Amino acid sequence: MRQFLVTAHVLGAFLGVFALAFGLPLAWSLAVEDGAHRGFAIAAAISALTGIALWWPTRRLRRELQPRDGALLVVMCWVSATLVASIPFLLELPGIRFTDAFFESMAGLTTTGATVITGLDHLPQSLNIWRHALQWFGGMGIIVLAVAILPLLGVGGMQLYKAEMPGPMKEGKLTPRITQTAKYLWLLYAGLTLACMLSLRLAGLSWFEAVCHAFSTLALGGFSTRDASIAGFGSLAVELIMIAFMLIAVLNFATHFRALTTRSPRVYLRDPEAAWVFVVIGFSCLALGAFLYWNGTYPSLVEALRYAAFNTVSLATSSGFMSADYGSWPLFGSMWLLLLATLTSSTGSTGGGIKMFRAIILVRQTGHELMRLIHPRAVRPLVVGGQVIEQRVVLAVLGYMLLWGVTTLVLTFAMLATGMDFVTAFSVVVACVNNLGPALGEVGPTQNYQQLSDLQTWMMAVAMLAGRLELLTFFVIFTPAFWRK
Numbered sequence: 158m159r160q161f162l163v164t165a166h167v168l169g170a171f172l173g174v175f176a177l178a179f180g181l182p183l184a185w186s187l188a189v190e191d192g193a194h195r196g197f198a199i200a201a202a203i204s205a206l207t208g209i210a211l212w213w214p215t216r217r218l219r220r221e222l223q224p225r226d227g228a229l230l231v232v233m234c235w236v237s238a239t240l241v242a243s244i245p246f247l248l249e250l251p252g253i254r255f256t257d258a259f260f261e262s263m264a265g266l267t268t269t270g271a272t273v274i275t276g277l278d279h280l281p282q283s284l285n286i287w288r289h290a291l292q293w294f295g296g297m298g299i300i301v302l303a304v305a306i307l308p309l310l311g312v313g314g315m316q317l318y319k320a321e322m323p324g325p326m327k328e329g330k331l332t333p334r335i336t337q338t339a340k341y342l343w344l345l346y347a348g349l350t351l352a353c354m355l356s357l358r359l360a361g362l363s364w365f366e367a368v369c370h371a372f373s374t375l376a377l378g379g380f381s382t383r384d385a386s387i388a389g390f391g392s393l394a395v396e397l398i399m400i401a402f403m404l405i406a407v408l409n410f411a412t413h414f415r416a417l418t419t420r421s422p423r424v425y426l427r428d429p430e431a432a433w434v435f436v437v438i439g440f441s442c443l444a445l446g447a448f449l450y451w452n453g454t455y456p457s458l459v460e461a462l463r464y465a466a467f468n469t470v471s472l473a474t475s476s477g478f479m480s481a482d483y484g485s486w487p488l489f490g491s492m493w494l495l496l497l498a499t500l501t502s503s504t505g506s507t508g509g510g511i512k513m514f515r516a517i518i519l520v521r522q523t524g525h526e527l528m529r530l531i532h533p534r535a536v537r538p539l540v541v542g543g544q545v546i547e548q549r550v551v552l553a554v555l556g557y558m559l560l561w562g563v564t565t566l567v568l569t570f571a572m573l574a575t576g577m578d579f580v581t582a583f584s585v586v587v588a589c590v591n592n593l594g595p596a597l598g599e600v601g602p603t604q605n606y607q608q609l610s611d612l613q614t615w616m617m618a619v620a621m622l623a624g625r626l627e628l629l630t631f632f633v634i635f636t637p638a639f640w641r642k
Contacts, residue, residue, distance in 0.1 A: 164230050169211025171234050175241065176205035181290055182245070185510050186283035192283040196248035204241040209549040225639055228630050234426040235622055239263045242291055249284060250274070256611050263289030263618045264606075267625035268507060270379025270477040270594030271617070282365055285382050289372035294451045296376025297346045297410070297508035297623070307634040314486070342410055345417070360394040376404045377507045379477025379594045396467045398482055407434060407474040409453040409505035422601025429542030430503040435561070437501055437513075438473045442466045445490055452487050473497035475509040477594030484601030486640045491597055496583055509624060511561055518554045519539055560628050565590055568620055575587040575613055 179201035186194040191551050239262045246258035250329035257273040264271040265288050277285065358364060373380045387396060405413070410430055416424040425431045446462035455461040464481040471478040472494040480521035483491050500516045502508025521539050528535065539546045565586055572582035581598030587607075588596040595602040600609070609617065623631040633639055 163215070164226055164393075165211045166215035167209045167230055168233050168237065169213070169215070170238060171208070172204050172241070173208030173212060173256035175238055176201045176208065176292065178294060179204070182283040182287040184282070184504070185286050189282050189517060190248070191281035191283050192244065192387055193249040193283045196286070197283065198242035199248060199514065200241055203244060206240070206388075207237075207411070221481070225633075228633050228639070231626060231630055232622075232634055235266060237628070239266055240621075244256070245284065245287055249281065254611075256609070256614050260606065260614050260618050261288070262291060263621050264594070265289075265378070266295040267508065267592055267621040268292050268295050268376045268378040268475075269589060269621045271589065271606045271621070272380065272594075273605060273609075273614070275384060275554050275605065275607060277382055277474070278389075285369055285517060286365075288380050289369040289378070289382075292376040292378030292380055293350065293372035293542065296378065297342060306558075341414060345410060345414055346375065349402065349405060349413075353398070356398045356402075357395060358373065361392060362390070362395065363533065369403075369630045370399070373478075374399050374476070375507065376510075377403060377406050377474050377476045381478065388480050388482075391424075393463065396463070399478065400470045403470050403474045403476055403478075404435075407502050407506050407508050409503045410507075411505045412503075427542065429505075429517060433513055434501055434503055437497070438470060441493065441497060442469045445469055445493065446541065448490060449486060453534075454486055454490075469494060470495065472593065473501040475502055475591055475593045478589075479595065479602040482603050484597050484603065495593075495597065499587065499591050501536075501587055511558065514541075514597075515554045515557065518551060519558065521546075522551055522555075557627070557629060560632065561590070564620075564623065564628060568598075568616060571616060572613060585617065586620060589617045590624040592621060594623050629641060 179197045183197040183201065186192070186197060189231060209555065210287060242262040242265070243255070243258040246253055246256060247259055255422050260271070260273055262350055263269070270292070274280065274288075274290075335557045346416055350371050353374050354367050357367040357370055362370065368498075369380070369382050372378075379386075380391075381387065388582055390574055407424075410429060412431065414429045416422060440461070443467055446458065446465035449465055450458045450461035455464065460476070464483075467478075467480040468483050470476075471480075472483075475498050483494060497512045500513060504514045518539070518541060521541060525537060525539060528537065538614055539551060568586040568590070569583050571580065572586060577585075578598060579598055581596065584596035585600050588600075600606055606614065606617070
């Protein structure tokens, strides 16, 4: 019982802080007078009052969070934030259902970018700001922001931080104190967002569209202010700027932090993921551009390379922006982009998928197993980036990949059981589990998720959350051992 009370204490504080997030769209709504301010004010009040109701009765309960506390709290924070984030959509979008409002909020907070809203070009500006702000908050992780204030509440945040952050960042701190780490990461994240915003403004976007797309670009979220996404701008300058910042955001933010503090670009050379990310994405851009030109998809090689480059970077980083209908490309091209979305993002980045670090470990481990068949007595440690990878890490990666495969398989069959065709079912599951957004088939880049049934929508909402929390953190709360004393 005490475990739940401590969790409720921190959850209450989180909701109280999250109420402040509504201040941005509320202020924007009042400034442009789009009439949507009431929904944000009500949502902020509900979030704050709910937070106080949970925090006040449990304020005297203070202890260090245990691993199971962190996992449960992360899931509860994401779900509760999604619920209150849905309120402005329910109050300000006529005819929208709770299922769709919840899905839209979940797609924002998990940086998936799947949307059920049409007519984005005519949506009240503050609602568009809210959609993109949700992605920005979710990009670095709302939980990391909460970690920065946990000491003020008398609770340590290391277990919460480890439950939220993927890969190697779980094992090391950038600074001696975890709250300081969270603050520095957020400052870096905010600084890059500001740089992207100013660049897009100089490229010709309005302040409104520059703010929105800077939020979603650094979050690798994929939301746009237009139904046609980036294709609606038709601007090479905008595409190049977004390519640059998507490539920055797909790298480990710990690497960016160390590069800034040491003032040395050599940090990137020592990052085993960074080199492979750029090799895979660069090769894919050139190869796919040549492939599209060879197949006659575009009349010139330059045009083919332009659209191949932007859409390859967008999907490989799990952003989901679109400058061309890649769903109409030859199937090899669109399926290759879907594959890239599953593995190209770095750990500690705002991207989704299995992460490049895990892919490197899997390839190296496969090589070791093949070598063991030839030299059974040989003892060779698995080394990545000059560091020996412990066996427990290898086993954790193998366990994660098994869970990823089972989750994708089960959800694909579940979507097929609802009557969906195979290409749509498989691609939509991959897109949601890997936090990509746009899929193929009936939910391709020029369509959205509005046509899904309620059952399909809820299944994909769960898939987005499980994928954003890297599966293990999500599924562990459903094991019997988790609830035993």
